[in-house]
Amino acid sequence: MSPDPSTVPSEPLLDAVPAPPATQRxxxxxxxxxxxxxxxxxxxxxxxxxxxxxxxxxxxNAVLVCHALTGDQYVADHHPVTGKPGWWDTMVGPGRPIDTERYFVVCANVIGGCMGSTGPADADPRTGNPFGLSFPVITVGDMVRAQALLLDHLGIDQLFAVIGGSMGGMQVLQWAVAYPERVFCAIPIATASRHSAQNIAFHEVGRQAIMADPDWRGGAYLLEGTRPVRGLAVARMAAHITYLSEPALHRKFGRNLQDRARLSFGFDADFQVESYLRHQGSAFVDRFDANSYLYITRAMDYFDLAGEHGGHLANAFRHGPKGTPVRFCLVSFTSDWLFPTSESRTIVHALNAVAANVSFVEIESDKGHDAFLLHEPAFWKVIRGFLDGCAEHRGLPPRAAE
Amino acid sequence: MTAAPRILGPLRTVQRPSGPIRDDFRMIVDLIEPGTRVLDVGCEDGRLLELLVEAKGVDGRGIELSMAGVHTAVSHGLSVIQGDADTDLNDYPSAAFDYVVLSQTIQATRDPRGVLDNLVRIGRRAIVSLPNFGYWRIRMQLLLNGRMPRTWQLGHEWWETPNIHLCTLTDFEDLCTRLGIVIETRRILGRGGARRTPLMPNLLAEQAVYLLSRR
Known part of the structure; x- marks a missing residue:
């Protein structure tokens, strides 16, 4: 049976769709x-x-997407430096779980970042020279405060949803705690209410690698015309391991050799996994500023919602006499050892303690922490279903017939 | 309408059933006032929550142990967390819900007494449905076969059953009395879901639904 043409939504007129603008500022x-x-x-x-x-x-219908440590605002279109597709184009786009036919999606580069938002590589108006280490130390709370000012600028009083993974998830939690009346639903993914000692330790390794590079020059490398690319690459290599899992590494590389039939008995990249990590490191330095890496990792280390609320995480979610009005959907992944499921469960327990409206799903995956960026259809289905349910409660028009 | 299928399948399924609504679900929906706040403990795939949202416009939440059930429920837009009735109920504040529902789950908890106590603490009222191990067919199976009974509701072998704390209706009501819990309403279901008058319920009821509150 063919559908009645009068009920079929017409294709949007081409001239009604503006060409995607370049990064807005x-x-x-x-x-x-x-x-x-x-x-x-x-x-x-x-x-x-x-x-x-x-x-x-x-x-x-505004949805704020919060990016992770090394992410940026290019969620769903090609990255201007790497030319790669958007970092979450499987999640955000027409017909995707965060459907851009339905939602108005905003993603901002965090302050302290290096893709256009003010960060340590930018000029200090007092001196005209790059900030370097004179850039103030920022927190996740500061990142979110800046985003709230952006929403003021865009005329958005309340977000329909705020979503993000890892450090993006920390921002989501911060949004729900700092601006509960400005968030209808919150989706913190593969994240934690505070950065663990182990995670601070990994970050410290990365920072020390950068600062040990002689080209770092006490943070003044831009003034002195050098770049601490070796240190930054090592930081990225170490961090990248924490985003994966042992089974994922084994599946991808095993002990396979790189372009050779036998061991070299030297320190070349004999193994594919070494070559892969070196590539990850060298590709990263093309698009990331070393001082930004110091500042943003520090912001994550300082994140501790319970610590800011008398040591009781539940207090962070109290709102007047009742619990937070925000609807939550937390997601974790079984093989994520950087932000393990127990971290999400801690948040769920605190939300239960104030009888908040919360969903929590653990997704079976062997891809480690990075799973939230990768091909995980069960994850997409959960996000789509949760958003559809919230859209109904919020009274948004239903999704166009598929 | 034919009698419920007499299969020896598992009690808890995660496939969203498109078939008839479970009989105890109908009774639970009847007992709940519209527009209230409901927590369904052991909500499986969220079928009952969905019924409650549709029929009574409740603000519904769920807890479910199986991840498959949680995935289905959340993907259908329901507020459900993966959790365990035995441990996670302790987190909730008192009187946070108008009703806390525990359908066909109490016999699978490690600490039915603690769970029951929590139900009437968290909810102003609790609704508990449970299979009656005193049902005459179950008694006959044990008496005549000398084997652990299996019914369409309790279909597991003894060595794999999640139902580790089965009880009769008399046993359950006795525990309520001990805990100072008032039985406001009791609805009895006979074989295959047929409603019975409460004549010798501990013998003739296959399952029952209780509306409970703290004294």
Whole structure:
């Protein structure tokens, strides 16, 4: 039976769809600098962001995507430096779980970053020279405060959803805690309410690798015309291992040799896994600033929601006499040892303690922490279902017939 | 309408059934006031929650042990967490819900007493449905065959059953009395879901649904 043509949604007119704009930028804190958790203030500063889809007339369909440590605003379109597809184009786009035909998606480069938002590589207006280490130490709370100012600029009072994995998940939690009335639903993925000692330790290894590189020059490498690419590459290599899992590494590489039939009895990259890590390191330095890496890892280390609420995580989610009004969906992955399921469960317990509206799903995967960025159809199905349910509660128009 | 299928399958399934609504679910839906806040403990794939949302417009939440059940429920837009009735109920504050539902699950908990105590603490009322191990067919199986009984509801072999704390209706009501729990309503289901008048319920009821509150 063919559908009645009058009920079939017509194709959007081509001339009604503007060409995707390049990264948008907004200047924030021009009138008064934004206070930072560390006591300093920042401003005026730039936030670089991308938007996808269209904001509905009642401004109720905005979804904020928060990126992870080395991510950026290019969620769903090609990266200007690497030319690679958007880092979450399996999740965000037309017909994807975060459907840009339905939602207005915003993603901003975090402050301290190096893809257009103000960070340590930018010029300090007081001196005209790159900030370097004179850039103030920032926190996840500061990143989120800046995003809230961006939403003010865009005229969005309440987000329909805020979603992100890893450090993005920390920002999601921070959003729900700092601005509960501005978030309808929150999806923290593969994350934690505080950075564990083990994770701080891994970050410290990365930072020490950067700072041990003679080209780092005490953080003033841009002034001195050097770049600590070796240190930054080592930091990336060490971190990359933590994003994977032993089974995933074994499946991908085993003990296979790289372009050779036998061991070299030297220190070349004999093994494929070594060659892979070296490639990860050298590709990373093309698109990332070493000082940004120091600042953003530090922000993650400082993240501790319970610590900011008298040691009781549940207190973070109290809102007046009742629990938080935000609807939560937490997701973890079985093989993620960087942000294991127990971290998500801790958050679920705290949310239960205030009788919050919470869903929690652990996804079976052997891909480690990075699973949230990879091919995981069961994960996509959960996100799509949760968002559809929330959209119904929020009174958003139903998804167009598929 | 034919009698419920007399299969020897597992009690807890995660496939969303498209078939008839479970008889105890119908009774539970009847007992719940519209627009209330409901926690379904052991909600499987969220079928009952979905019924409650559709029929009574409740603000529904669920806890389910099996990940397959949680996936199905959350993918259908329900608020469900993966968790364990024996441990996770302790987290919830008192009187957080109007109703806490435990359908066909109490016999599978490690500590039915602690769970029951938590149900009437977290909810202003609790609704518990359970299979009656005093049902005459179960008694006859044990008496005549000398083997652990198996019914369509309790279909597992003794060595693999999750139902480690089976009880009769009399046993259950006795525990309620000990815990100071008031039985406000009791609904009895006979063979294959037929509703019975409560004549010798401990012998003739295959299952029962209780509406409970703290004294």
């Amino acid at each position: 907004v200047m924030i804190g021009a009138a008064s600098p934004m206070p930072l958790d560390g006591g300093d203030a920042l401003g005026p500063f730039t936030l670089a962001y991308r938007t996808y889809g269209r904001l509905s007339p009642d401004r109720s």
